[in-house]
Amino acid sequence: GAVVSQHPSWVICKSGTSVKIECRSLDFQATTMFWYRQFPKQSLMLMATSNEGSKATHEQGVEKDKFLINHASLTLSTLTVTSAHPEDSSFYICSARDPRDFYGYTFGSGTRLTVV
Amino acid sequence: QKEVEQNSGPLSVPEGAIASLNCTYSDRGSQSFFWYRQYSGKSPELIMFIYSNGDKEDGRFTAQLNKASQYVSLLIRDSQPSDSATYLCAVNIGNQFYFGTGTSLTVIP
Numbered sequence: 001g002a003v004v005s006q007h008p009s010w011v012i013c014k015s016g017t018s019v020k021i022e023c024r025s026l027d028f029q030a031t032t033m034f035w036y037r038q039f040p041k042q043s044l045m046l047m048a049t050s051n052e053g054s055k056a057t058h059e060q061g062v063e064k065d066k067f068l069i070n071h072a073s074l075t076l077s078t079l080t081v082t083s084a085h086p087e088d089s090s091f092y093i094c095s096a097r098d099p100r101d102f103y104g105y106t107f108g109s110g111t112r113l114t115v116v
Numbered sequence: 117q118k119e120v121e122q123n124s125g126p127l128s129v130p131e132g133a134i135a136s137l138n139c140t141y142s143d144r145g146s147q148s149f150f151w152y153r154q155y156s157g158k159s160p161e162l163i164m165f166i167y168s169n170g171d172k173e174d175g176r177f178t179a180q181l182n183k184a185s186q187y188v189s190l191l192i193r194d195s196q197p198s199d200s201a202t203y204l205c206a207v208n209i210g211n212q213f214y215f216g217t218g219t220s221l222t223v224i225p
Contacts, residue, residue, distance in 0.1 A: 006159075032211065034213070042217060043204065043215040043216060043217040043218055044204070044213075044215045046212065046213065046214075049211070049212070084124075089209060091157075093159050093160075095213075103150075103165045103167075105149060105150075105162070105213065106162075107159045107160050107161070108129070109156065109158070109159050110159040112157070
């Protein structure tokens, strides 16, 4: 089946610094990727939809200048958390759909971000 | 109003029993419905999807969809301790997914 690789799996950073998270589709091309955030004991919340070659669409309440998304190729999307603060500490998960499978939304393994 | 609602649980069942998980959704335009299993600290993994009214079976799992009543359920037969996890219901509307808060299931050996 489709595989989505996410890196790093965990990261600790100092408050005020930036962190980049990568999401790669390994065996398919993904024109669209999705970025979610999950706080402890809460559900996944869609942050933004990443479109290859165009601007990402951020959900209401998600600052586009704080959560920068780049989808420069059909297999790679990156999420950069700029000027991170402790309240940004969360589990970030990307997802992509294999166009060969209409229902095939695959999740990456997730990134645990801790801002200290 | 939340798009997708689930009972957060926890739900406990003895090993070998049937676990029943329920989910309701608000948007009648919802097209397809998914059940994901998420272990603590891990990413969700797809168990099943369903898009037509009725039942869909896959091994020990059965998804049931009733569009008129706007609910979707997941039955797990012969529950195993390894089934202990949080189960997320997700609804696909257009190109977006909406997730419920998940139901925590514990299977007691």
